[in-house]
Amino acid sequence: MKLFDVYPINNINIVKAFGSYVWDDNEVEYLDLYGGHAVISIGHTHPHWVEKIEDQLEKIAFYSNSVKIPLQAELADKLGKVSGKNNYQLFLCNSGAEANENALKLASFHNGRKKIIAFTKAFHGRTSLAVSATDNRSIIAPVNETENVVFLPFNDEEALKQYFKENGNNVCAVIVESIQGVGGIKVASKSFLQLIRKLCTEYGAVFIADEVQCGYGRTGKFYALDYAEVNADIYSMAKGMGNGFPIGAIAISPEIAPKYFMLGTTFGGNHLACAAGIAVLDVIENEKLMQNAEELGYFLMQEIAKIPELKNVRGKGLMIGFDVPGELKDLKKNLLFKHKIFTGEAKPNVIRLLPSLALTKNDAEKFLKALNEEVAFLVSQTENISAAINA
Ligand SMILES: Cc1ncc(COP(=O)(O)O)c(C=O)c1O
Secondary structure, eight states: OOOOOOOOOOOEEEEEEETTTETTTTTTTEEEEEEEHHHSSBBOOHHHHHHHHHHHHHOOOOOOTTTTTTTHHHHHHHHHHHHHHHTOOOEEHHHHHHHHHHHHHHHHHHHHHOOEEETOOOOOOSHHHHHTSSOGGGGGGGGGGGGTTTEETTTHHHHHHHHHHHHGGGGEEEEEOSSSSTTEEEEOOHHHHHHHHHHHHTTTEEEEEETTTTTTTTTSSSSGGGGGGGOSEEEEOOOGGGTTSSSSEEOOOOSOOOTTTOOOOSSSTTTTHHHHHHHHHHEEEEEEEEHHHHHHHHHHHHHTTTTTTTTTEEEETTTEEEEEGGTTTTTHHHHTTOOOOEOOEEETEEEEEEEOOOOOOOHHHHHHHHHHHHHHHHHHHHHHHHHHOOO
């Protein structure tokens, strides 16, 4: 049997990882500023995380949600504390798409409505309703097409006001990434997020903050929405939550009441996943990783902005994007194969940095040195080519 070929991949086999570094099967070392797509929050194979998972594995890995699982309550307590939202309720699942699927479904159960507002360039996952709320026609299968989702322009306050004015009483939920990830590190303005809050409250719609990529401390605050100083009714999360162990969740406002069987899952909240999740929060707190993300992110953005060829440096904390002009199109590839540094991308021309929140200043400087060198190299190459053409 062969693999179903859905990913264009780099020909690299990573066999070992620690902190912000990974090694391939030839023992070549790479600096990881991609974090396996924003997943590595506390650093690869963090000793506390390994120990917690190993300890749990020796006791019990899984039992279904038909019995008490005290680790779930422990995770909920810690998450409430670290996120500053103690009065929210936690529902555990296994991935980001699943978190958003449950968030949207819960919103609809809550107010009985159907219309979902999502935004241009949004990415919310690949399951049925999550993908319908994703602004990419090419990944929406015919069976997932629905008139229940409307896309409004991101950061356009007038369009949002107008839509609510005309249809507000039918709006079930607004789902938004405070910083769009797949969409290319697009930061929602504070006033836009505050307007979503205001209109949702006014019209009885549910405000869903998709924090799957921008959340969990990555921006320097626990939720990226915290920068707007408003609360969502539901926060969805996954990626950084398990540092690579699959776990997702929604944090639900106390105003939304649960009913038996409205949501459910076999694997969500299993013992091993909870152990991983608790270890991640321990480390985020003990090693002050949100503060580190904020400080190092600021440093990186300031330094990248000094390279004139790279445009529109943007983001918050360790969620950073910048535009790469056409002449430097090999930059990402050369960072990987020449300098042994993994970075992320967003089509067509954005480099995304999504490193572990435990990145060190030394490693940030190592990246900046490589970036400066590679940009200078690519610029000199284009200059040589144009000199040859003009000669
Ligand atoms: C903002 C956002 N939401 C949802 C998802 C889907 O998460 P998963 O791949 O875990 O289903 C992603 C994944 O990239 C994401 O970036």
